[in-house]
Amino acid sequence: MWSTSAHDANVRRLCGIFSRRLQSDFIHDFREAGCDPTLARIHAVQTLGLVHGLWIEHRVSETLSLDEVLGIFHAAIDNATGQHWRQALSERTPRCR
Numbered sequence: 164m165w166s167t168s169a170h171d172a173n174v175r176r177l178c179g180i181f182s183r184r185l186q187s188d189f190i191h192d193f194r195e196a197g198c199d200p201t202l203a204r205i206h207a208v209q210t211l212g213l214v215h216g217l218w219i220e221h222r223v224s225e226t227l228s229l230d231e232v233l234g235i236f237h238a239a240i241d242n243a244t245g246q247h248w249r250q251a252l253s254e255r256t257p258r259c260r
Contacts, residue, residue, distance in 0.1 A: 190204055
């Protein structure tokens, strides 16, 4: 789908909608974890790029297992939120760095 989007306006539009929605969801989640709006957006863009890259490495290149992908993803979220994102989500306490 992503490679087709370079040549097909309808597919490009669909990919853009998907990316914007995912980024918006990440921003919301980082805000819920206590990040201020600027850091939430920065972390959301970084996470979106990580998701795309991990998907390619896992599904296309087959260089990472699903367990490795999940470990890398969770470590990045832990790092972005000072390893308190789960607790912050349950307590609604600002802890993002």
